[in-house]
Amino acid sequence: MGEFMTAAAGFPTLLFTAALVVVVGFWLLVLCGAVAHDSFDGELGAGGLGLGGVAVAMSLLVASAWFLALSGSVLLGRSGIAGAGLHLLNVVVLLIALGVSGLLTRLLVAQLRRLLPDEPGPSRQDFVGLTCTIRTGRVDARFGQAEVAARDGSTAVVQVRQYGAEELGLGSTGLLYAYDEEGEYFWVSPYDAELSARG
Structure with a gap:
């Protein structure tokens, strides 16, 4: 020693x-x-x-x-x-x-x-721009959940909020267009696939 x-x-x-x-x-x-x-x-x-x-x-x-x-x-x-x-x-x-x-x-x-390849891990920002299926009876500025499928096929239930009084209820399709880091929820708007295809 x-x-x-x-x-x-x-x-x-x-x-x-x-x-x-x-x-x-x-x-x-x-x-x-x-x-x-x-x-x-x-x-x-x-x-x-x-x-x-x-x-x-x-x-x-x-x-x-x-x-x-x-x-x-x-x-x-x-x-x-x-x-x-x-x-x-x-x-x-x-x-x-x-x-x-x-x-x-x-x-x-x-x-x-x-x-150990240096690949960025999954992020909630990856869901922005994807469509989701509403899983609650209503979505407003304080409440709502939706199921979203990631690009790799996995699914997640996320918190969603919306401005205005557009109808977003159970089973309807929404578009996740922004993520609020502080509140940890997505802003969602109604999504119509047919109108989107025409546009």
């Missing part, structure tokens, strides 16, 4: 040990919900790095560099080399750890991109 602590607190591993503490702290904050895992992506331009998401890539880079530097430091400690030669070899270990961890991170991120 003493050998491990000496290597972790010595050069060059100490550089990565400090960074690893920051990475672990960041992911603990993500688990607690204090920050988003992609909070740095927009600011730092993840696409320009060629590594994928900034937080994930930097975490992989720091963790792999720390492990490589620690392994190199332990091996050098056991070799018995001392003096200026040891300092020079520590710099070599630092450069090797940085280079190999960079390549390893690129490979891991490429594999993660294949396994």
Whole structure:
């Protein structure tokens, strides 16, 4: 255990040990919900790095560099080399750890991109512009529900509201034309397929 602590607190591993503490702290904050895992992506331009998401890539880079530097430091400690030669070899270990961890991170991120494609999740905004079937006896400015089929074929029951006094009752067809984020409901208007086809 003493050998491990000496290597972790010595050069060059100490550089990565400090960074690893920051990475672990960041992911603990993500688990607690204090920050988003992609909070740095927009600011730092993840696409320009060629590594994928900034937080994930930097975490992989720091963790792999720390492990490589620690392994190199332990091996050098056991070799018995001392003096200026040891300092020079520590710099070599630092450069090797940085280079190999960079390549390893690129490979891991490429594999993660294949396994976890970055596709936007479904959104309620996807329903805007679709027709729906009213599932309540009436729809007014305070009450109403409708069933809507998404483009992928799945269905959902959503809250709907309407302006005016047009007749929208059970089984009638409506058009979802806007979504109110604050109230979490859709604005709906009566929809006539025949009139729409003529227009």
